[in-house]
Amino acid sequence: MENKFVFKQKIKVVLLTMIAIGLVALITGLANKHIDESRFWANLLLNNYYFLALSLGGAFFISVHLLGESGWHTSVQRVPEAMSSFIPVAGILMLITFLLGIHHLYHWTDTEHHDTILAGKAPYLNLPFFYIRFFVYFITWTLLSYFLRKASVKMDTTPDIKYFKRQRILGGVFVVFFAISSSTSSWDWLMSIDAHWFSTLYGWYIFSGLLVSTIAVMVLLLIFLKSQGVMKHVNREHLHDLGIYLFAFSVLWMYLWFSQYMLIWYGNLPEETTYFVERIKNYDTLFFVNLVLNFVLPFLILMTRNSKRIHWIIGPTAVIVFIGHWLDYYLAIMPGTTHGHAGIGFFEIGLTIGYIGLFLMVVFYTLSKASLVPKNHPFFKESLEYHTNY
Numbered sequence: 001m002e003n004k005f006v007f008k009q010k011i012k013v014v015l016l017t018m019i020a021i022g023l024v025a026l027i028t029g030l031a032n033k034h035i036d037e038s039r040f041w042a043n044l045l046l047n048n049y050y051f052l053a054l055s056l057g058g059a060f061f062i063s064v065h066l067l068g069e070s071g072w073h074t075s076v077q078r079v080p081e082a083m084s085s086f087i088p089v090a091g092i093l094m095l096i097t098f099l100l101g102i103h104h105l106y107h108w109t110d111t112e113h114h115d116t117i118l119a120g121k122a123p124y125l126n127l128p129f130f131y132i133r134f135f136v137y138f139i140t141w142t143l144l145s146y147f148l149r150k151a152s153v154k155m156d157t158t159p160d161i162k163y164f165k166r167q168r169i170l171g172g173v174f175v176v177f178f179a180i181s182s183s184t185s186s187w188d189w190l191m192s193i194d195a196h197w198f199s200t201l202y203g204w205y206i207f208s209g210l211l212v213s214t215i216a217v218m219v220l221l222l223i224f225l226k227s228q229g230v231m232k233h234v235n236r237e238h239l240h241d242l243g244i245y246l247f248a249f250s251v252l253w254m255y256l257w258f259s260q261y262m263l264i265w266y267g268n269l270p271e272e273t274t275y276f277v278e279r280i281k282n283y284d285t286l287f288f289v290n291l292v293l294n295f296v297l298p299f300l301i302l303m304t305r306n307s308k309r310i311h312w313i314i315g316p317t318a319v320i321v322f323i324g325h326w327l328d329y330y331l332a333i334m335p336g337t338t339h340g341h342a343g344i345g346f347f348e349i350g351l352t353i354g355y356i357g358l359f360l361m362v363v364f365y366t367l368s369k370a371s372l373v374p375k376n377h378p379f380f381k382e383s384l385e386y387h388t389n390y
Contacts (some may be wrong), residue, residue: 005230007368015357015364022354029347041101042337043348047355048097049189050213050329052090053206054359057214058083059145060178062152063171071382072241074374075234079221081152082366083214084145086359091138094189098134102127105337108195117196125192133188137181144174149366152374159376182207190329193336197275199264205256206332212249212294213325215242216318221363223315231372236309237386243308246321247298254295279331282340290331293324326352 029035029043058080065073103109108118108125118125151167183203191202199205219242225231264272279287297320307313334342374380 003230003232003372005225005228005364005367005372007364011364012361015361018353018357019361020354021350022352022357025347025350025354029351032347035347036338036341037101037104038337039334039342040347041097041104042333042342043351044093044097044101045105045189045337046326046329046333047352048090048094049333050326051086051355051359052094053210054214054217055084055086055090055145056141056178056182057210058218059087059141059148059174060211061214061218062148063174063178066168066171067175069379071379072238072386073383074377074380075238075383075386076218076222076231076242077152077374077377078367078370078372079218079225080214081149082363083217083221084149085366086362087138087145088142089358089362091142094138095134098131106192106195108192121195125195130188133184137185140177140181144170144177148174152377153370155374155376156371157376161378164378182210190332193333194275194278196271199260199272199275201256201260201263205253205260208249208253208256209294209325209328212246212253212321215245215249216321216325218242219246219314219318220322223311225367225372226311233373233384237388238383239311239314240305240309240388243302243314246314246318247302247308250295250298250302250321254291254299257291257295278335278339282335283331286327286331290324290327293320294328297324 029040061073061080062077062084065077098105106125108121109127123129148167148170151163151170155163183206186203186206187198190206191198219239222231222234222239222242226234261276264276267273298317301313301317302308307317330342330344330348
């Protein structure tokens, strides 16, 4: 069975147009006197982090299923593999953002703050250690995801089981490293924006959003690829399992969101409640829209079995979740950087469109370089015969 994605010229034109819109928005943001530097760099951080999260989620999806000796996922595995190829691109964009705009994002970088709380956090929140962690994260993520993909593609040309075993070892290393780095990187790049505040649930909360948004993008990519006449081996059973993930991780996200909110509300300590006071006071509408998009709608739409198996239901739901978690990161970043002076206009929307175009350009290029069918994977036959009973 041979199944190859052809990266057609008309698709490239659409994606290049999207990237051009992003560049126009970027220039507009620089030239617009109503968009200050904090808002400008906060939007770059938002999109860098969001699309990095999607690519890391792809590598995590592959790794955790390898360790669990899953069979069904082999039919769709080339999609998350391709998503993970964006990690080094996100790393470059993130590095540029930090080198040029870090002082507009994190007030703890000002060494003259004379703040006793920040002084106590200085052994961790200092620029040399911040950049050391940054390079450790990206070098490790990039190398592990690259060799995971390389071993997977190598199996297309040889049935040697050693490449599968190599994948499992790499997947195990990735899961262990990611378990630590997904939390610490969220502390570094998101939580430290509000440096006086902290939450022991924060890493898990961000991780749950990463998981559900990754599944949403996988669903959308699979639907698109099937519309292009490829991925014919993927059927309603595989889509159904992804729909279950989309439903379950939306519930997990809401559970962690509420747990964090409830504990802070119940504690009623000023240094903790200030995080939510800022968001409810200055972003009240978006605060509640966030809950509707990320929990209420996915929960109600995907509650039935058939809703997870029908393209025209699960596809729009995935779009809702994708937009919802962009908004979730927006609420994590903007209040602490712009303090109520942010907005959602052409700059924000256009910049995000540009990032979507760049992300898809990298993903589709990677997809076109190998068969979409992992022919010699030891569990691929199981995936072809897969059937769900729930």
